[in-house]
Amino acid sequence: MxxxxxxxxxxxxxxxxxxxxxxxxxxxxxxxxxxxxxxxxxxxxxxxxxxxxxxxxxxxxxxxxxxxxxxxxxxxxxxxxxxxxxxxxxxxxxxxxxxxxxxxxxxxxxxxxxxxxxLSTPKVKQPLPHPLSQEEATALSKDIAIIDESPVAQYRDIALFTLLYGCGLRLSEALGLDWIDLHHADLNAEGGMLRVVGKGNKERLIPILPMVAEALLQWKGQYPGVTEGKEPVFIGLRGKRLNPSIAQKTMREYRRMMGLSDLATPHALRHSFATHIMQNGGDLRTIQTLLGHASLSTTQRYTLMDEAHLLKIWEKAHPRAHQEKKL
The missing domain is CATH 1.10.1510 (Hypothetical Protein Yqey; Chain: A; domain1)
Known part of the structure; x- marks a missing residue:
C-alpha cells in the first residue's frame, strides 16, 4: 500500500x-x-x-x-x-x-x-496575551457602532463585540452560533447559559452576563430575518453568515480611530476576558473551563499577565519604586 x-x-x-x-x-x-x-x-x-x-x-x-x-x-x-x-x-x-x-x-x-x-520537540517562548484595559474593552463594546453607518450593522457589531468580551469566545465560535443555540441558552434579560462548541468539537458552558444578553436581545429585535432554528446569529449585508474578515476589518478601523495598538484584535477581547477575571480574583481552573483550554498550561499565561499587571501598579504606586539604587 x-x-x-x-x-x-x-x-x-x-x-x-x-x-x-x-x-x-x-x-x-x-x-x-x-x-x-x-x-x-x-x-x-x-x-x-x-x-x-x-x-x-x-x-x-x-x-x-x-x-x-x-x-x-x-x-x-x-x-x-x-x-x-x-x-x-x-x-x-x-x-x-x-x-x-x-x-x-x-x-x-x-x-x-x-x-x-x-525526535525532540523544540521549545518555543510562549508569547504573553495582549489584552485591552478594562476601560478600553468596555468602551469598545459600546463605541464599535461608530464604524458603520447602517443601524442594522451597528446593532450587530455591538452584540458581536460585547459577546466576544463578555463571554471570552473565539471569533469563529461567535460567528458559528445559530439562533437555536441562543434558544437553548434560555436567553433572557437576566442572561442565560450558552453551550459553545470549540476546538476539537469540545463543548463548554458559558454564563451570559446581563450586559451581553441586552446587546443580543437588541440585535434580535433588529435582525432582518427569522430568529430561530439554524439561521446564523451574525449575518452580513447579503444575509449570509458573517465573514470573519468583516469583523476583523471593523476592529482595524476602530483601533485606528481610537488610537489603540495594532494588537487590539477580536481575539484580544478573549484575552481581555480572561485577564480581567484573573485580575479580579478568578482562579485558573475556572478560567480554563470558560476558555475551553485543553491544558492548564495554556491558561497559566494569564498568571504571568497578572504578575506583570501587579508589577506596573507597584512601579507606579510604591514610593521607592523610582529611587535610584545606592552603591
Missing part, C-alpha cells in the same frame, strides 16, 4: 473517530504531505507502507534539516508573522502531526517504528 493512501485513511480516522476540526485536518494534510514528498525525493520513489516502517531516525533528521533550510531561505523571514518563533512553532506542529500519524499506523496497520519518538 502506498504511503499517500495511508495518509488519506489517517485523515478520515482523525475526522470520524477523533472528531478533529476542519482546520486541524487541513494542517495534518499539509504537514504530512510535505513529509511524504520529502521521502519521495529522499528515497527516489513514491513511499510505501514498507518505506514508513523502514524510515530511520537519521532520515527524519534529514527531513527536519530540509524544512529548516526552507524556512531560513524564506525571503519574508523576520517580517510580520514570519518570525523565528513562528518557524519553531511550525516545526513543533509538524513533529506533532508526524508522531500522531505513526501512532495511528501502529494501532491500525501494524507499523512499529520508534524513530519518530526519538
Amino acid at each position: 502506498l504511503a499517500f493512501e495511508l495518509l488519506q485513511q489517517f485523515l478520515g480516522w482523525m475526522k470520524d473517530s477523533r472528531r478533529a476540526s476542519e482546520h486541524s485536518i487541513i494542517a495534518y494534510q499539509q504537514d504530512l504531505t510535505r513529509f511524504l514528498s520529502f521521502l519521495t525525493i529522499h528515497f527516489g520513489g513514491e513511499p510505501t507502507k514498507q518505506t514508513l516502517s523502514d524510515v530511520s531516525h537519521k532520515d527524519l533528521r534529514s527531513w527536519l534539516a530540509d524544512e529548516n533550510d526552507k524556512a531560513l531561505s524564506n525571503p519574508q523571514l523576520g517580517q510580520g508573522r514570519h518570525t523565528q518563533d513562528a518557524a519553531i512553532r511550525t516545526r513543533r506542529r509538524r513533529l506533532s502531526a508526524l508522531k500522531s500519524f505513526y501512532r495511528y499506523l501502529a494501532l491500525h496497520h501494524d507499523i512499529e517504528n520508534i524513530a519518530p519518538t526519538l
Whole structure:
C-alpha cells in the first residue's frame, strides 16, 4: 500500500473517530504531505507502507534539516508573522502531526517504528496575551457602532463585540452560533447559559452576563430575518453568515480611530476576558473551563499577565519604586 493512501485513511480516522476540526485536518494534510514528498525525493520513489516502517531516525533528521533550510531561505523571514518563533512553532506542529500519524499506523496497520519518538520537540517562548484595559474593552463594546453607518450593522457589531468580551469566545465560535443555540441558552434579560462548541468539537458552558444578553436581545429585535432554528446569529449585508474578515476589518478601523495598538484584535477581547477575571480574583481552573483550554498550561499565561499587571501598579504606586539604587 502506498504511503499517500495511508495518509488519506489517517485523515478520515482523525475526522470520524477523533472528531478533529476542519482546520486541524487541513494542517495534518499539509504537514504530512510535505513529509511524504520529502521521502519521495529522499528515497527516489513514491513511499510505501514498507518505506514508513523502514524510515530511520537519521532520515527524519534529514527531513527536519530540509524544512529548516526552507524556512531560513524564506525571503519574508523576520517580517510580520514570519518570525523565528513562528518557524519553531511550525516545526513543533509538524513533529506533532508526524508522531500522531505513526501512532495511528501502529494501532491500525501494524507499523512499529520508534524513530519518530526519538525526535525532540523544540521549545518555543510562549508569547504573553495582549489584552485591552478594562476601560478600553468596555468602551469598545459600546463605541464599535461608530464604524458603520447602517443601524442594522451597528446593532450587530455591538452584540458581536460585547459577546466576544463578555463571554471570552473565539471569533469563529461567535460567528458559528445559530439562533437555536441562543434558544437553548434560555436567553433572557437576566442572561442565560450558552453551550459553545470549540476546538476539537469540545463543548463548554458559558454564563451570559446581563450586559451581553441586552446587546443580543437588541440585535434580535433588529435582525432582518427569522430568529430561530439554524439561521446564523451574525449575518452580513447579503444575509449570509458573517465573514470573519468583516469583523476583523471593523476592529482595524476602530483601533485606528481610537488610537489603540495594532494588537487590539477580536481575539484580544478573549484575552481581555480572561485577564480581567484573573485580575479580579478568578482562579485558573475556572478560567480554563470558560476558555475551553485543553491544558492548564495554556491558561497559566494569564498568571504571568497578572504578575506583570501587579508589577506596573507597584512601579507606579510604591514610593521607592523610582529611587535610584545606592552603591
